[in-house]
Amino acid sequence: MSLQEKLNTRSNGACELCGSTEGLLAYEVTPSDGSIDKTIHICSKCNEQLADMSNLDETHWHCLNDSMWSEVEAVKVIAYRVLKTLKNQEMLDMMYLEDATIAWAEEGLFESENKVIHRDSNGVILNAGDTVNIIKDLEVKGAGFTAKRGTAVRNISLPHDDAEHIEGRVNGVKIMILTQFLKKA
Known part of the structure; x- marks a missing residue:
């Protein structure tokens, strides 16, 4: 059988x-x-x-x-x-x-x-260390500059408790960016 x-x-x-x-x-x-x-x-x-x-x-x-x-x-x-x-x-x-x-x-x-899955604006899964591109000019509050569209953010890190944000450096400043404004490079 x-x-x-x-x-x-x-x-x-x-x-x-x-x-x-x-x-x-x-x-x-x-x-x-x-x-x-x-x-x-x-x-x-x-x-x-x-x-x-x-x-x-x-x-x-x-x-x-x-x-x-x-x-x-x-x-x-x-x-x-x-x-x-x-x-x-x-x-x-x-x-x-x-x-x-x-x-x-x-x-x-x-x-x-318990794993939070981070996705870019197109739904592509993001992993720590990835490079992403910003798809819209974003004013960085408290830093006094605007992160321009097309800027590459290299070696991103992912907060464990928030699927809608990533951390990365833009103009040498570490910032949090909403994943809806990012596209995986």
Whole structure:
């Protein structure tokens, strides 16, 4: 019997997270060894949500009220990770997980949980050390000059708590710039 057939039997042909029967696929819960114990059956909607944990639809995940009680450890791990990302402490407090299951859930927690993603005016992801160009003349308050359009800001740094700003040097002065006025070079 193939993995897909085993999953279909275990899940009764439904998503093990939300119960949907549309677009079912095998989802390996990282870190995984490829076994059925570390694989769950999920629908295309849950798969799409898990692929981009920075943009979760909280309404969709109300289904975890039921699936967090699953007897399948991999389902509990995903429920834990999603609830932790959504910062739903009330439901996390209701879950009972063995120490080994919590360790597995924490080990594979998605990096995006607390990570702030900085994007330029075109939606391109910015990283520390990148070079960006200013796309509009900006008056720098307190410094007495205007950062001109087209100015390159090299070796930027990214504040950990604010996705809308970057730090960089313009005319030798370290300033904060709104990402909406920047384009990655």
